[in-house]
Amino acid sequence: MPTHTFVLNGQPVTVEAPDDMPLLWVLRDKLGVTGPKYGCGVGVCRACTSHLDGEEFQPCTRSVKDCEGHRVTTIEGLADGDTLHPVQEAWLGCDVAQCGFCQPGQIMTAVALLRRTPNPTDADIDQIQNICRCGSYPRIREAIKQAAARQASG
């Protein structure tokens, strides 16, 4: 079976897996990294959203081979030790989560959005496709704006 090497949350990892295995199952079933969630397997719910070289992507629709040599960041790798990322802090400040299942993906999407667009408008936030079945959207919107303001102020 082929092996694949990539950087996961700052650490190089090598796994044996078929080339076409979606990264989501490599992470969850082979590496025990369970922050990225399965919600649809076809890239539409975005519960698994993580970062590939800092850009958001859906590991359920990206093969492990495609990640070879790249930097993968999951929700587990977002904080700096015990110091949360400002977006995670904003999520706590707004008490965004209800069931919590989609929130790793929501947070990773928001982080990527704020990297691209440091001061997003409502229209920018409306572009987010991640489903939250509990309906936490208004607090997600608020938390993104709060994180943007915090980043802008320093």
Added chain:
Amino acid sequence: MLNGVRDPAPGPAPSCPSCPSGPPSPSAPSSARRASPISTPLARSDDTDRPGGTDRPDAPGRPCEAPAPAAAGAARRRFLTYLLAAPTLTVGARLGLDAAAPATAQAAVRTAAAAQDAAAPAQLIGLPGIPDILDLGDALIVAGLPTSHLLVLELTPAGRAVLHLPRLEVGQGLTTAIAMLVAEELDARLGDVDVPLSDGRPELLFNQLTGASNSVRSLYDPVRAAAAAARARLVTAAARRWNVPPDTLRTADSAVLAPDGRRAGYGDLAADAAAIAVPAVSSSPKSADRLRLVGRPTGRIDARDIVTGRAKYAGDLAIPGAVPTVVARPTTINGTLRSLDASAARTMPGVLGVVQIPSGVAVLAETFDQALKARDALRTSWNPGPVAHLSTSDIRAQLRAAHAPFLIPPLLTQYVDGEFDFAFVNHAPMEVLTAVADVRPNRAELWFASQTPIIAQQTIAAELGLPQDAVTVHVVRGGGSFGRRLFFDAALEAAQISKAAGRPVKLMWTRNDDMRHGRMRPASHHRIRATYGLGQVLSYEHRAATVKTDFRHGLGEMLTGAGFNLSLAGLSLAQAFFLLSEKNPYNVGIPTQLLAEVPLDVHTGSWRSVYSGAVRVSDEIMMDELARRMGQDAVAFRRARLRSAAGRAVLDTVAKAGNWGRPMPPGQAQGIGYHDENSGCAAYLVELDATDPTDPRVTKAVIAADLGRVINPTGLEAQLTGALIDGISVILHAGNHIDNGAVREGSYADFRYARQRHTPPVVEIHLMPPSGPPGGAGELGVPAASAAVANAYARATGTSPRSFPINF
């Protein structure tokens, strides 16, 4: 007041019809050390939130609004607490001696039966206003009485206060609310409180069902009683240790404090306190004016775990040996396997086994990817299921044909008729159904998110041929539910597969599995006729026809436990539920509500707000149409007819805060919706932009709710917001079609639950001042929000929407 009076008999209340004989079972799970209650139980009377038992006389659903039988229900409740024998302080609490409620329940059923005899064909039941006397939540609280004393609070030597919660957390914020109650009454730091979910505990009988917006309502009193009783013992233990009068001591931040500055942490006192049979200070919960945490906006206790990805759901658990498993399912609902050739699948990489179960063919593999690929490689053919000849339009026709005729012919009066269709709606929780099962020859262990672990345990034990106590159900937090996890379909399958394969399995339903073979809010059709004249609504008839709702998850046992004799009353379970939950909140002459069920062999289940999600939405649309026909403003029209003063207050609040009636550009409009249920009421005012009627958007929402004592406003607002998003979704674009016996939708791509772009950038929530005990908040908002969206759409487009979702 009876504060401090000690009740000599620790047994169950004699008035509870379903009490087992003798004292309650002393056994508690995983705790042989918890021997029989050793102390004289403490008894107290009125909750301070219920002065004279007649709080909030005008709130919806209050006994005092109802006719005679409820007058006795002056809500006097006494709480028994028990000191349980343990090396560290362990208190059990029960809610008991509420003599009025069971009597009321029986009276309600008798009344219902009489009304049915008088007015309705055998299949139907109609009676207005039963929930005014006793709603479903009350019925479930009554059912819980004989066993709820087994709620257990432990103080550990490490200083943790551990409340073992016999409920499920699915995002409703229950564990946080319960932790707040414990911290409040103990004077503990919130961070020192743990609220683990209890395994299935069969001795709890009816009191481990999470549903019907009932958890806070049923646990509010016993949790506070347990924590207050524990605090009293900690204070007493400190007084003895220091040899000071106990009433000179105070408590704060998880410690007992003496005037001279001495301090003893709760962990340090826990062992001593376990020996205090009778505390020397009051063990009554705090009066409202002394609350410091309850009512304060508080972030949920598991938020940090969630935002760091540490929160574990069933699929994230690392149970030794449990291998990824998926099931190939029929092409139509409830189809059956005709032929199977698994030879290719068995040889694929990583595949560990293929086994047949009644609902399909399971594939076990080293990873889910390999299991899914092998599932695709199975060569199967399927016999059509029992509804393979039916599609959406056929089902709608069956529903239309199921109605009883209206009783009142519109001969001499003016009238408005309305007919409404509601589609099936999948629950679609984000976490797909997942269950881990480890079945051995003589025992079985399961891990999954269950609202009904006792029924699950019983059913799975029977399925496996094991005694019930050989099956352990570990309750794991759920990634959403909305009613879905009342059923344990995946756990039952996982048990079957683990037994057949002889190894532990981690079964996951794919999203497609859950869309096509999961459960749905039943499709329904509503026929309504209102007659009016001289400025008054004279009569209001509502005929609801729904595909039969599956309630086989323990609700029947609970209602029986509450003293309901369903067979005597001639009611089906669904009819009893309908009777207990559905009422018209307005004075609209003579209202009647009848339910007709169409049995179809499809998977249905209670969906957040159950019948109200369609029944009350239809009513609220009719209220708008009646107001328009009678030349009145929609808010003023409701206001003049609402029976509940609390209801009028929330309506006034949204009308004022939302600037009701402000001019809107063409294609945009405001809409209003109101609902009361489970001792709470809510009004929603939305603004909707339907400039493109195929892609409408709610642009603003103003919400007001009265839920009595609010424990955590942050959590309550989250529930009200979630209900808003549900309302937007099910009214505008989320539903399921049936095509020749198969569900058309397969994922969130075509099951169009709201995304960020469908939600209002502005949401404003007003919570009314606390009054009376907490109401049930989980489902309350859905009907009001749905109605507000539908009514706004109607105004914005100048149409009368009759079929939901509108863009389907």
